[in-house]
Amino acid sequence: MSGCGLFLCSVAARFCRAPAAFTVSRRPLLTSPPSRAFAKDLFLGKIQKKEVFPFPEVSQDELKEINQFVGPVEKFFTEEVDSRKIDQEGKIPDETLEKLKSLGLFGMQVPEEYGGLGLSNTMYARLGEVIGLDASIAVTLAAHQAIGLKGIILAGSKEQKARYLPRLASGEHVAAFCLTEPASGSDAASIRTRATLSADKRHYILNGAKVWITNGGLANVFTVFAKTEVVDSDGSVKDKMTAFIVERDFGGVTNGKPEDKMGIRGSNTCEVHFENTRVPVENVLGEVGGGFKVAMNILNSGRFSMGSVVAGMLKKLIEMTAEYACTRKQFNRNLSEFGLIQEKFALMAQKAYVMESMAYLTAAMLDAPGFPDCSIEAAMVKVFSSEGAWTCVSEALQILGGSGYIRDYPYERLLRDSRILLIFEGTNEILRMYIALTGLQHAGRILTARVNELKRGNVTTIMETVGQRLRDSLGRTVDLGLTGKLGVVHPSLADGAHKLEENVYYFGRSVETLLLRFGKAIVEEQLVLKRVANVLVNLYGMTAVLSRASRSIRLGLRDHDHEVLLANIFCSEAYHQNLFTLSQLDKHSPENLDELVKKVSQQILEKRAYICTHPLDRAP
């Protein structure tokens, strides 16, 4: 059990948001009150209404400020950025980069005292919508500030911030984030880059190779993760990861030629090699040996913005395809008159609406005072928006038919560009594991006592559980207080709210059953975890749209009836999806084909080939 306490400590640190983890000396972690987050409580079958209702608003001043920023940026992106040229040449032209720098887009989240714009997360998300119009620029900017220099903001000392942030914020220097290695993707233990302390103890000598580094060819400042030898508290020497700020001028930094990619071709991705690079000890980011937490916090912090970036892209896409559908005639009718085409527009609008709602809700949560842990929410936004982007662009291409496939039009580029969204910043598979496991850990801790009593055979608890299940199965109406007299959801959305409540309640029950069934062995049940994550993403989406649509009705915003329609469609669809998924999570569920699926894949992987005989082959 002694190891258990240690692990608890690390887990707590992992789940606290970045600044909390780095102010350990000031705020002892174990005594700080646990930061309750909305998503984690969903695992217990509860809705923390305070966190998500009403939908967050920005003040009038702030709105004005945002619009001031957005106006010129939008003008620049629509008028001056030639996405097609960027894609074809595989490079963002220098004058475009200069203009981006002069607009201040290289320092959006850098505090104002260091020369950045100091935007809040909400404002950053709003700007993201515009930047999303060109994927290559969006990725370049994100690699620069969402991960490249984020480490310095989150974990840097005052001196480091003063030294690097001003020039990074102005765009004079470009930052890159060097974590991935040929042998190491998400596996931190297999990192081979090594930093050894020099004899005079004033430098670290850095050696190793990093691959797929966005901005690797442009960057002057790198956040590099390397293994260093750290003496443990018990005197043993261990290899631990440490983060360094490495300037190109330190020497020994070389990069390979830019990779030829499928999409986001304008962004620069290449290998970066470090050969005997001398890094001063002052450039250690965070603590020596604390690189793992730095990396994790950087990765967790940047994800929510994908929601608004994709939403911005989708809005533009809807405009373009609608234009096409309303002008192209077939059989003397416009394409827009065909049901199968109309359906696709509804789908795109619905996805855009949901991911927009989720993104801004999460941004507002992150902007809340204190250090709320919203990493699950951010991961959910990323999963939903990346998958939404892929389906929507694909559907749009269906509407466009042949012209969607032709290089002369921008559509195929959007498809290529959006494919990366499912892969980078943590693949969606990995994020689903993160979403499910983090939530289950939270629920598992709280339910420990109950589970133990059930396992021990405490009669009262068992009777209670059986009674509860009996009531559930006889069909109870779930009321978690979203509607009604003091409800937070507008009555015209009551139907969706009831569905959400029911889903949340039964999700809580399912989680309890799963914990009872699998306990900590659930880590190995990836197909179960995937379903848990899927339900949670839907629940979060439902909450976000209900909250947003309620607000729109109450404020009387223009076209709020359209929002109500979208919200109701999504809630209904998500509700049925959830019901199906939850039923798959039941033991002995006929809908659950996991065993068969596993068998098939095992046989295929054993042979490493498609197994079935050719349909034309004969028996004798």
Next chain:
Amino acid sequence: MSWAQAILLARGLSRGWGGICSTALTGAPFSQVPPQAPRGLRCSAAAHNPDSSLVPRPPEPPRQPVKALAVHEELFRPALDGTRDKANFVRAVQNFAQYNVHKRGHVDFIYLALRKMREYGVERDLSVYNLLLDVFPKEVFRPRNIFHSIFLHYPRQQECGIAVLEQMENHGVMPNNETEFLLMQIFGRKSYPMLKLVRMKLWFTRFKNINPFPVPRDLPQDPVDLASLALRHMEPDLSARVTTYQMPLPKDSPDTMDPTETHIVGIQSPEQQSALARHDPARPIFVEGPFSLWLRDKCVYYHILRADLLPPEEREVEEIPEEWNLYYPMQLDLAYGRSGWDDYEFDIDEVEEGPVFAICVAGAHDQATLAKWIQGLQETNPALARIPVVFRLSGSSGELLASSSELEEPPPPPPEGQEEEEDSQQRQQQGQS
């Protein structure tokens, strides 16, 4: 031949002893070979011998004159150029039908032809089997009434038909519609050959692919190729690499007699390689063998490089490092595990064995040859240099060596019968060793 004649003849044949003595009584006087009653009788008796194969064995060569091998032997006289192929075989069968308008002795002829098929290399040819069945007179042996069906009607002919099917079965030849049609014409629907056919059609399809580890029908003749086939057959990991550590010397070189200059082919998977690298140098590893592996009618002998199982107290517990996965927790900090009623694992007592690091097939089973293998392995497994290797070779008697070298240097195709003898000899040796 008219039908009436055929029926008359057949009835005459079946009288008395029925089919059993028909050859002896009626067939012999007309056959071109000098009549030898004892031979004919013995031959028929052999057909009834509840032997593994329904095809009667040829009479033992030393005691019998070559001429008296079988009734229609001369039909299978080798062609002028000495070739024996399908065309010659087909001609022989056609000649029989041509010269024997009454198809006398056709049962004997079919038995003989079945025996000859291997020599002519047509034992897997469906059309030849159909041709053989076509030798039977049609309609004669069909049961005419219910009693015929109940009692074995023309037993000798039916058995002969079954023998044809049996040989097809042994060589994995699936009958087709033509076979069925022929059998229907010859024996009718309600006959034993027909029953056999139906059973074959049912089970062949089911058993054809029953072996999850199929062996190719024609094995490579080259010992190195055969060895790598055998190794691939044993190794489940598809990333494993076959390495030829030593090629056999060409046959005409003067050193052929040197037994150490035989082929050495080994296989090792990357996992085995890393397991060997992790192996504690203080513990010896063993070269064991030879073990036998049968691939169809060939046997290869292999050796393994293995270690003893670590005692439980020395095994490293695989622990999850604290800082491992950048994206999600690799373990949950919960006090409870999988509940008993959700544990679908069967309760199996597993006997753990020590790890096997590599397998090899060599032409010789002595220590000198195997030491070369270990030397070759060291190139890819530097750790091997520090680990003591113990040779535990068993049964490397001259007998085993002789038989295996016989196999691996394929002799020219031996005449019929001799090869089977050799096979059985080997099997006996196999059983002894």
